[in-house]
Amino acid sequence: MTTSTAPTTDTPTSLDAITEDVVLDRSTAAGEPSWMTDRRLAAFKTWLDQDWPNRRADEYWRNTPFDRLVDVTLPLVEPVDAECVELAEGVVDTLESPAATVTVVDGAVLSIRVDEDWADRGLVVESLRDAAAGPCAGVVSEHLGSLTTTGTGSGRDEDRTISTNDALWDAGVFVHVPAELEVTAPIGIQTYATRPGVHLPRVLAVAEHHARVTLVLEHLGGDLPDAPRASRNKTPVLVDEVVEVIARDSSFVDVISVNEHGDDVAFLSLQKAGAHRDATVRHYSATLGGATVRLRPEVDLLGPGASAFPSGIYFADEGQHFDVQPYMRHIAPRATSDVLYKGALQGKSRAVFRGNVYVAREAVGTTTNENNRNLILTKGARADSTPFLEIECADITAGHGSATGQIDARHLFYLQARGLRREQALRLIVLGFFNEVLEQITLPSIGERTLAAIEREIDLADLDQVNVSAGRVDTPRD
């Protein structure tokens, strides 16, 4: 292949057949600095040595058959003329006076709006490529990939879906919050998939010491008309995302991730934060859309006293396969993590929860807690839940719990006995089930959006078919 000036080719290469030339061409065509190109090429070397995930070879993929669900022969998506696309309204559009909003469509950053006041106070939100060529180049270079495969940071991720993004990320967004700036308004990043192919969005957010920021990452799109599929399970859209968040000392970072893709999207996302001394990272995810979702909310607790609070909900219906794998790595002493995920399932659907907590030998005084609850509403749905603890240090407090069940007959009877119709009662019970997570959401618009989505899922359910546990015993036996 010769050096071209645009990343477009007549016959787009399938992801599986990408060559070093493609990586190089895309980078140079975009005018990226050479260090960035080198980093992509290094990631691509790793990529060449790797295999696609395999449920037998990789325990983290045990319950998600990559080869059956993800189409690696899809071409990289080509950016489209932005004028031609109609974008659905998302929750980011409803945020009250956001500090910044970014719209990404089909592998390109379409627009970035930053509130002037916040910009004057030092908030930077720009495309990753612009950032790499501007005053923030040093920060970008220091942190980009530091939590994944290419950097020098805490993380080396062995997964090929990550090196794919490292080598080939398309639309990159960079957020920088200078020291001591508390950005009290949220920053919204909307990523749309309106065309078939492989979408490789990337986010790098750096909160310097004592900074504060709330990121709302919203994924929309899919539901493409007549897009060809390789097989029934494989989707014409693959979104393979990497989000890196650097939370420097005593910073407070809130990440909110809402996925409402259509059911022709496979969404793989690593959303990883490095939390330094006394930093707090909160992460909330609502996984509602997509045919296949594999979400990895991860926090490396790198500094003493750091805290991580990942929480989320998911609601899977007919044909959806959700795999949620939070990973907390306690590297430094006296750090805290508290993980809480709740999911409901209906129809022929599948949820996999694998929660991982690693506590290093040095991480004395760690406090960690991990919980997952699944509610199986109708026959045919299945949830596999396994909290894993890998502990090298004795001096810690650790708790974990996991439960999968049905609607409790006692709850249903109690509400019905007070006049509520069966469907009213079921609705309240399901919403009540999620409440523990929902009440932690700090942005009202996100809470409302999640509630509305849960309500829509309940509307989909055939409430006559809802399984109720045989909770016949109402009275403690004396």
Next chain:
Amino acid sequence: MAELSIRDLTVRVDGTDILKGVTLDLEKGKTLALMGPNGSGKSTLAYAIAGHPAYEVTGGEILFKGEDITEWTPDERNRAGVFLAMQYPVEVPGVSLTNFLRTAVNARLEEDKPVREFMGELRTAMSDLDVDESFLQRSVNEGFSGGEKKRFEILQMALLRPEVAVLDETDSGLDVDALRIVSEGIDRLRGPDLGVLVITHYTRILRYLTPDEVHVMLGGRIVASGGPELADELEEHGYEHYAVSA
């Protein structure tokens, strides 16, 4: 005809026949006491009246205003005016108490009561029962003490205005003050339009709610019936006396 009329009712739970032919009539404006030792079937009768799906009516009938309600769902019974205050009220995690009450009241009325009016009635009922404001922020029975749960049952009764109320050991787990407050709360609701069936082990609640009749249950049957004096007798002599006939 009595408001609630139970005719020769037999009930099976988990394959075991628990009620073996119970007949009981509750008139409007009357208060009946049902007493009996643990395990005699009192709660089983209460659940059967409320329509708990695990309590299978195998014979006889439950007539409410002359209609057989044995096939009715629990919510249909409640909306019609049959209320059960449970011996062990259920915690329903995450379900907002205020939201639940409002839904229940609207369901019973079959119309939407304006929020303001509802909140007014709720506040009155709360202060009548000496229930703290913070209740409004809680989830249904979640983390409530035994006493709080019992109060909440009566609070619901006050809001739902039933025509027949079955109170299953509402007095158990209440200290002296709470018993007085709850009993007085029930007493206020009594009147010509309400029939009450008080299920209890002891006479202490009956000192506030003097019954018109007392019935004794043993082994799934009513083994004795009488006036209020029967309750005192039972408290003094216990149930051994009836064991033979059970």
